[in-house]
Amino acid sequence: MRRFFGLLSGDARSDRVVPPSGTTSHLTLFVAAAMGFLAVFALALAMTADRVADRWSDAQSQSATLRISGDAEQREARTAAVLDILGETPGIASSRPLTAEEQAALLAPWLGDDLPLGDLPLPQLIEVIAERPGYDTDALQQRLNDEVPGAVLDDHSGWRAPIVDAARGLRRLGVISLLLITGTMAATVTLAARATLAANAQVIEVLRLVGAEDRFVAGAFVRRLTVRALVGSGAGMVLGVLAVLLLPPGGETQGFLTEIGFGGLGWLAPLAVPVVTAVVAFVATGVAARQKLAEFS
Amino acid sequence: MIELEQVGFDYGGGALFGDVSLSLPAGSFHFLTGPSGSGKTTFLKLCYGALNPTKGRILAFGDDVAAATRDDMATLRRRIGVVHQDCRFLDHLPVADNIALPLTVSGRDLAQEQQNLTDLLGWVGLSERADAYPAELSGGERQRAALARAVILSPDVIIADEPTGNIDWDMSQRLLRLLVDLNSMGKTVLIASHDMSLIRAAKSEVQARVLRISNKQVQLAGADL
Numbered sequence: 001m002r003r004f005f006g007l008l009s010g011d012a013r014s015d016r017v018v019p020p021s022g023t024t025s026h027l028t029l030f031v032a033a034a035m036g037f038l039a040v041f042a043l044a045l046a047m048t049a050d051r052v053a054d055r056w057s058d059a060q061s062q063s064a065t066l067r068i069s070g071d072a073e074q075r076e077a078r079t080a081a082v083l084d085i086l087g088e089t090p091g092i093a094s095s096r097p098l099t100a101e102e103q104a105a106l107l108a109p110w111l112g113d114d115l116p117l118g119d120l121p122l123p124q125l126i127e128v129i130a131e132r133p134g135y136d137t138d139a140l141q142q143r144l145n146d147e148v149p150g151a152v153l154d155d156h157s158g159w160r161a162p163i164v165d166a167a168r169g170l171r172r173l174g175v176i177s178l179l180l181i182t183g184t185m186a187a188t189v190t191l192a193a194r195a196t197l198a199a200n201a202q203v204i205e206v207l208r209l210v211g212a213e214d215r216f217v218a219g220a221f222v223r224r225l226t227v228r229a230l231v232g233s234g235a236g237m238v239l240g241v242l243a244v245l246l247l248p249p250g251g252e253t254q255g256f257l258t259e260i261g262f263g264g265l266g267w268l269a270p271l272a273v274p275v276v277t278a279v280v281a282f283v284a285t286g287v288a289a290r291q292k293l294a295e296f297s
Numbered sequence: 298m299i300e301l302e303q304v305g306f307d308y309g310g311g312a313l314f315g316d317v318s319l320s321l322p323a324g325s326f327h328f329l330t331g332p333s334g335s336g337k338t339t340f341l342k343l344c345y346g347a348l349n350p351t352k353g354r355i356l357a358f359g360d361d362v363a364a365a366t367r368d369d370m371a372t373l374r375r376r377i378g379v380v381h382q383d384c385r386f387l388d389h390l391p392v393a394d395n396i397a398l399p400l401t402v403s404g405r406d407l408a409q410e411q412q413n414l415t416d417l418l419g420w421v422g423l424s425e426r427a428d429a430y431p432a433e434l435s436g437g438e439r440q441r442a443a444l445a446r447a448v449i450l451s452p453d454v455i456i457a458d459e460p461t462g463n464i465d466w467d468m469s470q471r472l473l474r475l476l477v478d479l480n481s482m483g484k485t486v487l488i489a490s491h492d493m494s495l496i497r498a499a500k501s502e503v504q505a506r507v508l509r510i511s512n513k514q515v516q517l518a519g520a521d522l
Contacts, residue, residue, distance in 0.1 A: 017401065019389045206385045209347070210446065211375035212402035213368050297347050297370070 017207060018220045021228075022199060028192040028225060029232040032277055035185045036236025037243070039178060039273045044244050046174025047269065048260045053167035056160055062134070064155040066095075066126035066144075074150070075124045081148050082126060089143075091135030098125045128153075182280055185229070189281040193225055193288035201296075208296050218289035222282060229281035233274040241270050298323045298358065298454060298485050299344055301515075305352030306339060313339055315513040316353070321487060323453070326480045326503050328496050329489040330518070331510030337489040338382070340515060341456050344487065345377045346370050358453070375403055378447030380457035384439045386431035393418065393427040396445045403450065414449070421445045421475065437468035444475055454485040461495055469495055477502045 066086075068078045079097055086095040098106075103125055104117050111117075137155050144151040197204065200221075207217050244261050262269060299321040306314045313336045321327060321344075331337050342348040343355060346362045355362045357373055365373060378399075386395045393414060394401075400410050407414075418424045421441040426434065434442060440460050447455055457476065461469035473495060480486045480503055490496065499505050507518040 016390065016394070017387060017398070019387075202385075203387055206387055206398070207402055208371070209374060209379060209381075209385060210399045210402055211371050211450070213371040216402050216404075293367075 015220060015223065017203065018200065018224060019203065021224075022196070024192050024195045024199070025224065025228055028189060028228050031188045031192075032185065032229040032232025032281075033236035033239070035181050035188075036233035036273050036277060037240040038236075039181045039233075039277075040237055040240025040244065040270045042174050042177035042181060043269055043273070044260055044262060046171050046178065047262055047266050049167045049170035049174060051263060052259065053164050053171060056167065057164045062130050062132070064128040064130065064137075064153060066128060067152045067154065068124040068126065068148070069150040069152075071121070078148050078151055079124050079126065082144065082151050085140075085143060085147065086126070086128060089135055089140055091131050091133070092128060093131045094129045096127055098127060182276065185233075185277055186280045186284045189225060189229055190284040190288050193221065193285040194292065196225065197221060197289060197292040204293065204296055214290070214293045217293060218286060221289050222285040225285045226278055226281045230274050230278040233277035237270050237273045240273075241267075298325075299487075300356040301343070301350075301353065302356070303353035304343065304350040304355060306336075306343060306348070307351045308339075312513055314350075314515065317515045318353075319508070319515060319517070321454070321485055323485055324480070324483050326477075326486045326499075326505040327488070327508055328499070328505055329487060329508045329510070329515070330491060330493070330496065333491065335510040337491075337510060338458055340510065341379075341458050341487070341489055345379055345454075345456055346373055371402075375399060375450050376452050377454045377456060378450065378452040380440070380443045380447045380455070380460050382459040382462055384431070384443040386439070386442070388431050391428050391430055392423060392434065392442050395431065396442055396449055398446060399450045417445045417449055422471075437464040437472070440464055440468070440472055441475070444472065448479060448484075452484070454487070455479055457486075457488045459489055459491070461490065461492055466494075470498065473499055473502065 066082055068075050068082060070078060083095060083097070086092050100117070103122060104113075106125075107115075107117065107122075137153065141153045144153060204217055247260060249258065301317050301319050304314060304317045305312060317340075329337050329340060339348065343350055344357075346355075346357065346365065349363050358376065360369075360373075362370075362373070387398065390398075396417065397407060397410070397414055400407060400414075415424070418427050421444060423438060423442055423445065426438060426442075431439065431442070440463075444455075444457070444460065447457075455476065460472055460476075464472070469492070476486050476488065477499070496505070496507060508515050509518040
């Protein structure tokens, strides 16, 4: 690590012995910028998917809904019985029947605001909040079946699990994309280093003939390409963060696509992109330089 | 200083040298002669470690060159100054920076060495050309700049490959005098040249010996000049 930072701190003398930049160096800058930009998006995707997966698997796993059917009198009696049972069940933090207004609000997106819900035989819904580690779902459902016919427990697992799986899948894709971007960057820098070293074979030969050690020669080339990758990736990172910031906000319509971005300290994560790129470029160029220098006496 | 023990070298298409044994003692002055293609440049490369012999061994300052690590070889190159026939400059650097290149690669403080560099530029007559680029120099200026670069680290041995090959007689004499000056300072000098008139002219300047490449051998060519 000391060597890495020592290299970045610069050595103007060794820099001067390498001829001014050629096309390869400019292409390295462009590719690093493009990869930095894409890495920010992959990072945003992975971190958003992570947040969604956590939220759905954690927060929603603590809530369940009890649905009580029957006519008005039956619903009232069964609701009281169910609340008694829930009060006796270990692992349940709280339970309460939803008000008529709350139930109407739940149906409003599908049925509208002006439907006379009081005339419909709607089931009574009871919100159940579990403690950690929670209650025995199967045992509770079994007791409800025995004692309160028409009471159905829905712990949301049926529709929550696919969402959580999808979010985790997206997170994996984001991570794989980051790995591919890193690998592509390493391959690109290696090719650029080989091309630059090959183009400067005469320079290397002269340096060796006047007594330059391999570390001096390699340092000059490694530093140039590493700094170029760092600068390019840094510029790409800044553009990527700006692009994420400019994504349209979701407003009240919360969904995965409108949530893509970073949250809180997550906004610091893109700073790692140019650093990782520089380390990758440092290692890749160093390996390429050592291999190339072995060809010179 | 530099010793060859039963050295042979094979390019792959046959032996260039068969069984060469000789020594270049400290403070000696040698010319190496032979027809074109006889292997003068190859012999010099063997002496400064750019090539390894296919047989025998070469000792430089008492150490086997073939056993040297790459860093050892870099150190060896700082003790042997080489003037190449084509000079081998870095074209993007001005003359002063090219001459200072051995200082640069060896990590010397260039600010402290500035006076040495100025003196050296004056010694080879290039004070006014310090900021010129190699492509702007004449043949003689290039050779003198190459000589300055070869000696800036005050090496123990100076090897020159046809240093007067592309320059006129007066400039050849001037270059020869610089090499003689170095020899008088105790440096070992080995010059490859096919220019017999230059070798004869050196007779009045220095006690030089002539090595001749012939029949895959490098032999001392008779008495001192």
